Amino acid sequence: MTAPTTLDDTGDDAAAPAPDAAPDLLTVENLRVWFGTTEVVKGISFTARPGRCLAIVGESGSGKSVTARTLVGLTGANSRMSAERIDLAGVDLTRQSDRSWRSIRGRDIGFVLQDALVSLDQLRRVGDEVAEPLRLHGWGNKRRRAERAVELLDAVGVPEPELRARQRPYELSGGLRQRALIASAIALDPKLVIADEPTTALDVTVQAQVLDLLAASKTRGTSIILISHDLSVVARLADEVAVMRRGEIVEFGTAHQVLHAPTHDYTQHLLDAIPSEHTRGTRLLRPPEGTTEGPRTRRPVDRDRPVVQARNVSKVFRGPDKINRTVVDDVSFDLYAGETLGIVGESGSGKTTTARITLALLEATSGDVLLHGQPWSDIPTAASRPLRKQIGIIYQDPLSSFDPRWPVGRILSDALATGSRPPSSKAEAQERAIRLLEQVGLSDKHLTTAPLRLSGGQRQRVAIARALAPEPGIIVCDEPVSALDVSVQAQVLDLLTELQDDLGVSYLFISHDLGVIHHVSDRILVMKSGKIIEQGDADDVFQQPQHPYTQRLLTALPQLAQA
């Protein structure tokens, strides 16, 4: 499969300064890092220039963060580093005393850590945290620093900066925290800012704001090293891109070149795996070498046969402050046999709550849900129990949905036993469990593995296998891929579409990732503050969004094409 032809080749290269205009600020040559005896960074070289952004991309565990931390001398315990050269504006970073490192950190290099939401001290005021580099490097007096912190917060676009400075991180939303962290990193106007995954876990709208912010400091002449595994994010900001894989840089070039005309297979593989409207109805991963795959035929949706009908469902929660909050507000929808109904919406908009009501795991405050046209959500639990085999769920976080004591085999045979065709013997249960595992691309050797020892993608697949075991006609998928990186995500999405095509399963598919939703859904519900504000055919919603919120969501969505 080739790169999507729709990728816009024009880009906006012209806006960026000419690649060779400025001298290198940072030069890294042949950097190697070991943890114990394992080498995790295997001799990489790159350069960063003032006013330009170098992006390091690559899948999880490829060594991006380790490289970044090494640049500020904080590789970590038990680590060993060697490099032919690490040079920051004439200063040799390979030989620095602890004391001189301290004077470089924060002043010459600003660092935004990967885990933004927990990178501010929860117990201290935001203003103090932002001003900390100022204090550490002897900038101004206490009062001036406080003022400066407010200015910085204002500069990174934090509304009501005086108030925010007096609040503590837990009182701020994720986006505000991320911005405060950036404010702290650029407080002393360092020559180099390293931002490690500055936008993961942010809603698309907030993500856009953060990227704008970094773009702004780039225009002021700061050199930025951006680390991300999200290529569409990179496309928006980077001038150069280094693709890392297993500790090596496999491809390095201008953003445009790497994202639109990759030379390395791996880069291509990454690009392909990104779900979007263009990938609908296709496999995201190339079929294994040697197998040829015919065009897949999508099973038609049976519009006459609604399997789930939610009618005017509302849910009110009483908070610890004794205030009632309507979390799901008059939600109605139908899910038809063989259909995928996508639900999108920002965090806290009531998606999971809706899913749990649909599964009758949570009682609705008002309204009800029908299953195959029969009462379902408001019948006694004893009566609903036999019906449960018809509807399954894949949890957002599969790991916590497994009893940590049970190995995969037991999890599956337990699920099999609840189905309509419970296995009659141990041997049969085992055999069927193995078949399930094979279906999701695992094998019998995983039967005895504890869920904890599985990788994220494997866990997700076991969760799917469990959902499939009772052979339900309906599966509720709550953010099934949010925790996975693109390649594993692609693997999982491919499996789900395959199952739908083969078995005619219906999905209620929840995600906040518009690309994923667009890739899998036939129809889409958009939720905001508990209400469905828009619903319709996937293409209609994406192409002609009616509701202003949906429109905002879509414009904020970064596109590869921006590179």
Add this chain to the structure above:
Amino acid sequence: SSSSGAAESGGSTPVQGGTITYAHVQEPSCIFGGWIQQAYISRQILDGLVTEDDNGAIKPWLATAWTVSPDGLSYTFTLKSGVKFTDGTPVDAAAIAWNFDLWENHSGNASAKVSMDPYYKSAKALDPTHVKITLNKPFPQFLRLITQGYYGIQSPTAFKSRTRQENCEKPIGSGAFKVKQWKRGEEVVLVKNPNYTSWPATAKHHGPAIVNEVDWKFVADGVSRYASLTTGQANVVYQVPTSNWTDAQQKYQPIRFITPGKPVSFNLNTKQGVFTDKLVRQAFAYGADRKAAVKAGFHGVIPYEGNPALDQATPDYNAQAAQAYPFDQAKANALLDRAGWRKGAAGIRTKNGKRLTVRLVYGSGYVLTKEGETVLQILQEQWKQTGFEVKLIPATQAEGFSGKYSSPSTYDATPEYWCNSSPAVLWIVWRPTTKAAPNYNNESFYNNDQLAKTIQQANTEQDTAKAGQLYQKAQQVVQDNAVSIGLYPQTSLYAVAKNLKNVWLEKSQGEPVFSDAYFTK
């Protein structure tokens, strides 16, 4: 072999004033009462009518003289004149009579009462300096009995006008010291009575106390107590741990006092259980080397006492009876065989399917010290060899006080002592129980009319020699019937710093006397 007095004066220069720090063991809840722990401290504050000297002779104290009527039924005491309680009221005949009435009729002091019962009849003030005590029957031991600390004379005015709390914490007497402050849990601070005039005839100097204060500390832990002396924080300590006694003898003035009365001896339950059979009781007595056990447990400091009825410091002690039941396992085995107890599994004897089990209940920490418990453990091991299965059951003070182990169904043997200066203690312990008058002090539940009669005769016999013979006979009866088995006398071990002279012990119960003591430079 008691030596109550360790002061050899001379050498260094005496000093007037100073504070004696005395480390005692137990803290009583009130200063005055019928517990020996109370007698120790109230002896400092309250004076008695008469006292006893080292030879056992009765000597004047508040009473300068006394006459006994020929029928032995009335005692007329002449009081020292001009003596005042520390509240300023006079120590007159009326006050003495009131005190006797308090003890006998108003639960003033149960130990005082039980010593006089049933002989006491009434007390009457003849004039301010003469008081007459009338008895029901002649009771020559009466004088000796009232030398005990329980008979301290208190000011009736104070007693009646003050609250119970004040009477409990600061009894008013005419003694050499008075209570200044009681820091509960720590110490009682005694200050000298500057107007003291009523020292006993046994006093070593005339006049108020030489030191200004006595800090009467309570230090329950033996190691700390002895250490307080070795580090110089205390000048006198009570109950030196026996393992430190040799050291104390070298470095300090040691005083060992054997308290007269019933020694620590095992009272055997004759009413229920294995010890209803005399042969078994005798076998029990023969079955263990009590002498060696006492020697080991107390590191040779406390003597063995073979006489269960009275100890060697008590007048009319029967030394002959003390020789009975030497350690003889062969004899013990023979007696048990004769009684029908046969050796069974693991060497424990059985009879009719019942094991020869002895529940030995003892007051842990308050009747027996740790050393005493060691003695029990040694004995237990030896008794095992003759086929007794002895179960040691420690009773906490709470259990003891609550009377949990006081009925015949609760134990087979229990060690107990009774400090008393007179052989008349035999009556307290061995008076038979009758419906009308149960004797709960008779822990062997042993009713023996012959024994009762002998003791009663002895108590009323006015001829001292005859009385002595009767008391000795009574001891022999107790021993012959093996209703109690002797172990060791209640012994007090004091150590006094070398620079403190003239600390001596009162004869009847061994309370330390600080009114004559002085420091030297």
Add this chain to the structure above:
Amino acid sequence: MVIAAASLTFLAQLLMPGDRATALMNVQTGQQKRWTAAELAPVNKEFGFDRPLPVQYLHYLGGLFRGDLGTSYTQHRPVTQVIGGQLAPTLILTLGALVTAWVLAVAITVLTVKRTRAVSALGSTWEALTASLPNYWVGVVLLVVFAVKLPLFPVIGGSNAWGTVLPLATLAIPLAGFLGQVTRDELEKVLDQPFVTTARTRGMSDTAVRLRHALRHAVLPAITLSGWALGALVSGAIITENIFARPGIGQVLVTAVNTRDVPTVSGIVLVVAVAYVVANLLVDVAYALVDPRLRGRS
């Protein structure tokens, strides 16, 4: 809750086997025998033991609300006075021990956590060792070493400052080990937190990172446990007061339990319960001071 604790104790003791009047007579005479009804009658009358139990209980409860804890059976004075006189030494001892333990625990953890292998091992071994030390053993050993063999401290120091040093150490050392273990675990975790790394990327020194950022987070579990530790400290105080012949509630309690002095035992339980409630309030306050996240809640 406080009243419930005292009532429960009072009732439990009333229902305990054994007669209170007998116990009192025996306490007064140092015996352990039975007494005749005639001998017991005056005692029963004086303390009202002859009244039905519910009446006695209601009477006690009524007193409680008037702030009257009753009169000690054995000391013949108000329980408030019995306890009042002994409260200060115990409070000084327990609170002093708590503070000392904190200082020790914090100092040792901050100095040894995540240092070189040897130093860290030393710190954690010290904590594990001291946390396993029984109070009484520490007490006896300290007494023998520092008061008897090397007479630096008084053996029978009573309640003065110098005499408080050893009892304080007796209570504080095991507690410091315990708090230290908890703080160490937490500090180890916190030092791995991203916000700590962030602080380092700003150029902060290791010591500053520990003191300014990490410590505050690391002490939170130990603060929570301090409320619980109070119960352990009171238990420890009973033992410590016993060894060092120190006045205090612990000694009174043991005696009162032994002599079945019901009002005194109940009174002490009441005081301990109050102390427990107060301590937990203080813990909450301290927690909220250190962790403002809790302030908004509840």
Add this chain to the structure above:
Amino acid sequence: MTVSPLPTAGARLVRLDRLRIRPSTAVSLIVVLWVLLATIAPDLLTNRSPTAIDLGGTMQAPSWNHPFGTDQAGRDLFTRVIYGARQSMGIGLGATALAMVIAVLLGFTAGLAGGFLDAVITRVVEVTFAFPALLLALLVISVRGPSQATELIAVGIGSAPGYARMVRGQVLNVRQAAYIEAAAALGHNRWTVIRQHLFPNAMRPLVAVMTLGIGQSVVWASSLSFLGLGVPPPSSEWGALLDAGREYITTSWWLEILPGLVIIVVALAATSLGRTLQHKLEGAAS
């Protein structure tokens, strides 16, 4: 990130390596095993009798013949310590088990029932928690008289409230876990969910806490014995040994110091094992 499959050959070796037994854990294990052996078969560790007296050889300092010396009745202290393990550990294990049973009953009822019953039980637990454990023990002993059973009950009841709190918290915690809902979503009934998932998972972290508790219980029990409220003689329960040895500390130090060290070492080993277990379980849970 994927876990690379283990090579089949040498898998055993790899597993062993996975256990990563640190030397301190190994020592703790050895100590605990030694104590267990002493508990089960003391006669394998010594051929003397713990009560055999020798009035000719009292108060002997430690020597080859008597590694811990002899006491005031000439009994071999080493033998007494070994035989005392049964009582000490019996109380330690028994008290912890008793505390656990009480705690599980209360904690589960409170945690599962919720509402009024929860409130009542939580109150009761709070009230008893306010009692210093030693006071509870004193009260129990003053009623029942000292014996091994009493000591076990006293220590057990004294430590139950703490565990009960923990169990309740754990139940509330596990009840929220997604796998509980997942089991319900599969159509299991309430009791199956409680039996298969809630109970075992709520109890899991308590295993480590119990190991910690055993060490503490041994120390507690010895504290009671030290106050003279423990197991009656001639038992050589460790606390009783200390109680007996205390008055000889200045004259025959070994009688106090050596049994004390044994208690400390055992408590230390139990604690360190408990903590290792705790870390393992915590690590496994995250």
